[in-house]
Amino acid sequence: MDVFAPLERLAEWMTYDVIGLARGSKLGSALAFFLYDVPKILILLAVVVFAVAIVRSFFPPERTRKYLSHSKEYVGNVLAALLGVVTPFCSCSAVPLFIGFVESGVPLGVTFSFLISSPMVNEVALVLLLGMFGWKIAGLYMASGLAVAIVGGIVMGRLGLEDEIEEYVRSIRMGEAEVPTMTWSERTAYARASVRDIVGKVWPYVVGGIAVGAFMHGYVPADALAGVAGPRNPFAVPAAVLVGIPLYSSAAGIVPLVSVLTDKGMAMGTVLAFMMAVTALSLPEFVILRKVMKPKLLAVYAAVGFVTITVTGYLFNWAIPALGR
Secondary structure, three states: OOOOHHHHHHHHHHHHHHOOOOOOOHHHHHHHHHHHHHHHHHHHHHHHHHHHHHHHOOOOHHHHHHHHHOOOOOHHHHHHHHHHHHOOOOHHHHHHHHHHHHHOOOOHHHHHHHHHHHHHOOHHHHHHHHHHHOHHHHHHHHHHHHHHHHHHHHHHHHOOOHHHEOHHHHHOOOOOOOOOOOOHHHHHHHHHHHHHHHHHHHHHHHHHHHHHHHHHHHHOOOOOOHHHHOOOOOOHHHHHHHHHOOOOOOHHHHHHHHHHHHHOOOOHHHHHHHHHHHHHOOHHHHHHHOOOEOHHHHHHHHHHHHHHHHHHHHHHHHHHHHHOO
16 A cells, blocks of 8 residues: 555646646646655655664764774674664764764774765665665665675775875874763654754755656656666766766755656666765765875775775666566
């Protein structure tokens, strides 16, 4: 049973009966898509953000650094990637988190596993994919994102680039902060505040992303993108990653386009590789991270991310047809 079926019927009623657009028209199809997807995604987002915030209340930044500082290679990379899922910090938090991790003795590779996982595999991306494609695609994206974070972190750790961190970062001594224990009423209040904060910040990106998706849904010919970025183009995945790197958007702004792009002929793996590049390898984040990393380390980080995301995109394109997509 589709719990959102009433929303779909309401969107169609408003589009075709109240506004009076013709069924099958380009504008009608675009508007119905928009009116259905906006409330659906926002409802899903609010519910999942609340649940994840409860989990996140057990992992404040101080406690996260404490756990990771005692972790060794491999185990630490896995733990860091998993913690990144429930502690989705934005790129504006990258510098203080990086400084805190390095100062606390967290291995460099483990730090990178967290930095890759945190923006890429978060509740916003997962809830949007779940709502649009179901648990198989959402689960595959989560597993692939974790694999990129773990493998990327291990590679970065093995390259021995600790000297490529800016000197002032290694000289900082932040000390141990007291981690207070929250009551359940405090956790609930924190979760409600997270819903107000996160949904309040990302809803324009959700609406904007869905608006672009609605336009493409109604007006872009079905075969317009298939020739350029469809499954027959062997270079579609790396091209999508390269296009995604200069862009900046949260998952809320990108995921609504995924459904439309796949409907228009782009292979799912290509679209999701583009999404990973936008969320985890964005140019603005590189600008921020340049404050704590020397150019060589930043370039290696970008190269490792490009390779791992590209490989993941090809794996998606190979595996998703087997899942019935």
